[in-house]
Each structure stands twice: as C-alpha cells, then as structure tokens.
Amino acid sequence: MRDPQAVAENARVLVVDDEPSITDAVATALRYEGFETREVAGGRAAEKAIDEFRPDLVVLDVMLPDLDGFAIARRLREGNHRTPVIFLTAKDAPEDKLEGLSIGDDYVTKPFSLAEMVARVRNVLRRTRGEREEGVLSFSDLVLNEDTREVWRAEHPIELTRTEFELLRFFMFNPRRVLTKRQILDNVWHYDFGGDPNVVETYVSYLRKKLDRLGPPLIQTIRLVGYALRDTSVE
Amino acid sequence: MRDPQAVAENARVLVVDDEPSITDAVATALRYEGFETREVAGGRAAEKAIDEFRPDLVVLDVMLPDLDGFAIARRLREGNHRTPVIFLTAKDAPEDKLEGLSIGDDYVTKPFSLAEMVARVRNVLRRTRGEREEGVLSFSDLVLNEDTREVWRAEHPIELTRTEFELLRFFMFNPRRVLTKRQILDNVWHYDFGGDPNVVETYVSYLRKKLDRLGPPLIQTIRLVGYALRDTSVE
C-alpha cells in the first residue's frame, strides 16, 4: 500500500525561504508524504544546514535577504554529492533572474500549489537517482503519467485540464484515503487561494463526468467528511 | 490489549486555550487515554510551559489574548525538536487566519468532539515519529482503518455514517471498558451538544444493526451503567 511513498522514504529535504509561512507550508506537505524536512530562513543558515543536515534535495528561494540563492546552488553543484535544487521564484521576477534558473534541476513560481511542489520534489529525486521508470501512477483501471500528463481509464485516453489533472494526481497519491475538502483545497489549489471550498465539489463533479463514462464510479463521497478514491466494484 | 495506547504511552501534550472549559475537557480526555498533559491559558505561559514541560505535541488555540498562536508555532518549529502542533480555531475564523493553518500539522475547528481530538493527536504523533504503518484498529473480527475510514467485520466491508464511525472508533479505542452514556456523549458528540442522551441509544442501535448482521453481538449493554465493546462468544 501507499506505493508512491517508496521513493520518498528517508529522503531529506531542506526548505529555504525568508517567508516562514511558505517554508512551513512546504515542509508540512512534504512531511505528510513521508519526507524528512528542515526549514531555514536565510542563505547563511542554509549553508550551515546543508553541512549538518546533508539534504538529498534543496528547495531554494532565489531572493534571499543575505545571500543569493544561485550562489548556494552553485556550491551544491560543485560538491561530490551534486545535491539537486528546486528554485522558488516570484512570478514577476526580473529577466536576469530567470536565466539563472537553468542552474537548478527544476523551478516553481509563486504562488504554487503544495501538491505541485511535492510532485516536483518526487520527480527530481527520481531523475537524479537515475531511476529510469517514469512517474506513472495507477489505481484500478486508471493510469496517470506525471511526465506526459496523460491519463487513461481502461486504455481510453482522457483529456483533463490542469486543475482536474492535479486534483486527480492528489487522489492517486492518496488512494483509498479519505481527504477532506479543506485538505484538498490546501494541497491542490495555490496556497493563497482564499475562495469557496465549493470549487472542490465543482472539480470533483468535472472529474467524475470524465472518468465515470468509462467504468464504475471511482471517487466516493463520504458525507460530512470528504472524498476518497475507491473502487467499490471489487471489494 | 489496549494496543492503540502504545503510541500514546508517556507522550506529553500541552493544551493552550484561553477558555478553561476547553483545555479542561481536552486535557481530561487525553489523560484518560494515557497521555500526560499540561494546560495553560495564554501565549506567554505557553512559551514557559514549552521550556519546562517539553511537550511532544502542542494543542494550540489560534486566537490568544496576549500572543498570536502562529508565533508560538513558528518558534516550536525552529527548534531541533520540531514539536508538532494541532491548531484550534473557530469555525467562522477570518480568511487570513485560515491560510496560516498549513503551518500546523493538523487543525480542528470549534466546536469539535473530544474523540476526534484524541484521534488527531494520535495521528500526528504517529506521523511525526515517522511510523509509516497506518492507523488501523482491530477488535475481535472487527477492523477499522482511520485513514480510509473503512470498516470491516470478518472481511465484509461495512458502510458507516460519520457519527456511527466515530462512535465505533471510540469503542475500539476503549475495548472491553464500560463507557457511560454521558461519557460517550461528551467524547463523540461536540462538547457543546445540549441534546438528549437518547441519541447514544439510537446510534448504538444503528451500529448493532450494521455490525451484528455479520456475527455475534459485540456491543454489550450494562444496564444502569453504559455500554462496552466485548466479544462474549470467546470469553
């Protein structure tokens, strides 16, 4: 059970951002998925944490008060370890900053969704660990390819929008588990989304419409609690 | 026996809320389940208690008279210990407060049920201690999975509503022990529930109807005292 955990087992992730609410959110989401985490707020602290904590991956804000994120990334790259880096950057970052992103193994622009971040961390670790198999999730007769963003049910391809795709991916990371609407909102939507939890209902409705044409219902409503990805036809 | 207790053994929990009736209720319920507890009413007192009491987990009201709950949570997080936090928040909290909740390891909105709170405390401790096994309770031929909210009796799945599920979970946390109707009401229902204790009878009846189709009776009535989860067929 909880297959996707395998890659995360024991992996240490250092999260660096001067905004505590961001490092907190990211670290919490990662820990929930089985990673070990540490958070620091500045560049100097990051260097120290790298030596002590020896992370397998670093999530690193480009703009730090005391030290440029790129400088840290470069040092990481030169080490024997070659610790991979995922950059955090504001959407409206200046041009010269954007170019530097190629130093990293991936980058995410704020505001992002926690589910997206977790997925990218997994991906980078999978890649840099040289695992050849692709990021393919499956549940029942559902198959989801994270790299190509393709989805099939019972061999039939399904077209999903971005939000639909990320919602389904979150469900497939947590098969059978009951997820509250709040939990879904916090993970799949951007962390600064302040809107109505009803969006979740709406998107579950969209997903069901697309998925259930090709087989028995897969997303169960647990009234007064949340939703769960389940195959009720084979119990 | 009392398997689920294992994780709680010796765990220290600090409960912080300016409302004494709340800290009392929560602390009592936790102590009943084998936790060591301490209660404080304000933010300053909380900081002091954290140093002295060194809790393994903190239940923390967001709105405190003297200090923001988030500030405390952040300080907890920076230590080497990384003490986990469960936030308490009013249902009608302003938006900006809600966003901050991702800082915690879990959160509960008032009014809550004590059984729910205890279950979440267990969950968070299990997670942060890096135990990957799932929250599965079992008694006799009954199996209850807290993550997926699935219930089986003798391999047969059983559909339960939210209240039925939480009542059964409370029984399974306290196997064989006699629970009074009052006790059940205080723990499974919201703490400010003012209604008829007859609801308990009603829901025990619902549970029995669903459980006893698949085997001998499991919920015993102890007249003039309460109920107990017992397997009378193998004494």
Next chain:
DNA sequence: GGTCGGTCTCAGCGCGCTCTCAGCATCCGG
C-alpha cells in the same frame, strides 16, 4: 478587439444524516 478554453461563483434542488419522539420490550425488585 474578438474568440475560446478554463477557473471559479452562485443558486436551487434533492436527499442523506442527525436527532427527536413515542410506543413497545425487557429487566428487576417487590
């Protein structure tokens, strides 16, 4: 500027769940 696809809001409805109530069953002390 116009079109289009996608996200999110809103409102109305259907119904599942909770809880109440009342009548019946069961227990137990006389």
Next chain:
DNA sequence: CCGGATGCTGAGAGCGCGCTGAGACCGACC
C-alpha cells in the same frame, strides 16, 4: 406476577450538505 424504570427501535421532521447547470470573469492566443 405486577408495575415502574430503563433501554430499544421504527417513523419521521428538519436541516444543511453535496451536486450540478448556468454564467461571469480572465488570460492566452490570433
């Protein structure tokens, strides 16, 4: 064997949750 107290359960009222169709908004693209 009776009668009162206690527990059980079927019926149903009411509420609020969840579903969904319609449409406003917004950004991307032409």
